[in-house]
Amino acid sequence: MTISDSEFDRQHIWHPYTSMLNPLPAYKVESAKGCTLTLENGEQVVDGMSSWWAVIHGYRNSRLDAAAHNQIDKMSHVMFGGITHQPAIDLAKRLIDLTPAALERVFIADSGSVSVEVAIKMALQFWLAQERPEKHRLLTIKGGYHGDTFKAMSVCDPVNGMHHLFNKAINTQIFADAPTLTPDDEWTEDAGQQLKLWFEQFHTELAAVILEPIVQGAGGMRFYHPEYLKLIRKLCNDYDVLLIADEIATGFGRTGKLFACEHADITPDILCVGKALTGGYMTLAATLTTKKVAETIGQGPGGGALMHGPTFMGNPLACAVAAESLAIIAENNWQQQVTGIEAQLEKELLPLGNYKSVKHARVLGAIGVLEMQQPINVGSAQKRFIELGAWIRPFGRLLYIMPPYVITKDELSRLTHAMKDYIESVEKLLS
Template identity: 90%
Template sequence: MTTSDIEFDRQHIWHPYTSMLTPLPAYKVESAKDCTLNLEGGSQLVDGMSSWWAVIHGYRNPRLDAVAHNQIDKMSHVMFGGITHQPAIDLAKRLIDLTPAALERVFIADSGSVSVEVAIKMALQFWLAQERTEKHRLLTIKGGYHGDTFKAMSVCDPVNGMHHLFSKAINSQLFADAPTLTPDDEWTEDAGDQLKRWFEQFHSELAAVILEPIVQGAGGMRFYHPAYLKLIRNLCNDYDVLLIADEIATGFGRTGKLFACEHADITPDILCVGKALTGGYMTLAATLTTKNVAETIGQGPGGGALMHGPTFMGNPLACAVAAESLAIIAEGHWQQQVHNIEKQLRKELLPLAQYESVKEARVFGAIGVLEMHEPIKVAEAQKRFIELGVWIRPFGRLLYIMPPYVITAEELRQLTYAMKDYAEN
């Protein structure tokens, strides 16, 4: 960027989670290919973030590029009210094929946060249609993150999450303690005692439980025991409560299973997906639910319509790319790719727990995390990472990577070396 461009960006463009008074530096990317970001000036960076966990097939994937070009020649967008089109039909078919059998109704949203809003509306309208208006609250677990819109914020961690500034403006939901047992721990029956008590006490007013299965992402990059998720599914069944699984970050292979719910062998009543849905090409998400939930809502007030309809819902361009992204997923190469990434991360990251600066090192699927004892100075860290030829975006005390599935062993080694360099200094 020229000096004037840098100054214009700093003064006028509001980047995510940064102050307009003292903004974090922004680096200009001119192009990207496979797992590499090419900066203005010639620097090449191995991308450890998959552009916030979405670009699983790499940048400029030939198949996704071809589908996008082909779709633009037909139409980039038409409204979805009263109109349908082949890309939406193809996408819905692939989603239904890939997700658990019971999930056969698809709402195509335009972002992850919106898919969570839609899921919550589904849950509330499900009970409203049965004239059970007392069931209007949500239960979740501490340490979670579900998006930046207001209803989604209401189920994000209320104390340590990003949205505590809005506590007086959002609905009060119920928060159980975050799970303490990891997937590597031995399950103990008393681990779910508090959760059982909460169901006993509040089930009559609970519309749904919403959580990130197995992996809590932006709320802290924590991994918890699958038995906890299975317990929640059973409690929801016993107490007549819906279960919403937010798989926006974990869906499509990131944890080593196609969906993280598979680690506990459970099916939610409502499933949210996004991020990797289009291979990171553009914004798109979806909320899937069961025939029972959809048809119950259909018998409710307001003509049975689900009260949501974004302008860019079912965008043909995004749907076409997403359908092809899921076609790549369906071929199954991601399984070996994620296995290889996990194996290498365990070998190269877990030993870094020995450093004094590191509180804990953890790996799950294609996710590698160093939790530091002290908060990371993001601007300083990113400057050093760029010098080392990598792009890693830490937050809080967390230094983590979620690379594209197509990353090579050498590229991944560059990322883990950079994390080692940070831990040493």
């Protein structure tokens, strides 16, 4: 008996974070343009998620389309071992131009999780090259998320994260309490006291601190005070520990700064970027570091080679699109776009924090979050959002949007009105 494509999908295709016994509905998208997804049945929905925060320039962007077409006519892929090509060179130049001046060595990876793995390897090899193998552990803050590969999982929140099932199989790292002060709070010197104690106690075995600057993304959409990040940079300097900034979610303008580290005016020793790097066109990431880190590793064992080399590293097609995406970023229109989104979210989303069912409402840059008192039924919530012409995918107790920068005011209002509709439906159940 022939089954429909949707039923085949449900029975055979494993979607992310979904059980094969009782999978969440998967809505079939036929096409996408700008900020709109067109579904199989012809319905159109405004994308509030930027396809997991990556499609900042919108779908079918003419410049990114052209970059992809031009490159595929030349070559879609060649191995990066012993070979280089112009798209990789162009991309690395743009990354070096956009990121802090000290970051001038670029490893082009193939996904965000892999860029984190590479960053950790850089940190470990940096100390091995100096014959200090005792510096092999990582310190991070609770509530973080850094990817789904094993070393990345080891620095995700060990209790409330998505990887607790694997706790016995991953390395034990050092977790400081998550920051409690938000960017709107007044900084107090005792806020970082525990962190200072962790450094005093563990610095001799710490290779690096890894964290998401200012915004903890998939771990809970929390915003924290920039002074906390400044303190971490100072402690890393004082105790001879590397600092890894995971800007995969926050990089390229999402928080209102080109990179979230700029909120604290600090430069990490190692920087991870991904997601929006290609404007969401295809998978690509990069790990940048300083001349000091790179050259120290180069003097180490094994001929000084960084021990990582993905098959699709430096993929020319992805690099060409990424270089053009960064060219768009370099024109600085994103600043006005993100500022406009932030102002509209503050006006339309923050008042929803007054509802009883909402624990907290918060906005930073092009990020709007409603933290609910109770977990959200994702399946029923998404069904209602589709009916309202919005694509919003909640998780846990978080109802949030991170729209493309090119979204119009009317499109953004459709998203915020859909969120308000959901809140009001929850309120009716409570009354």
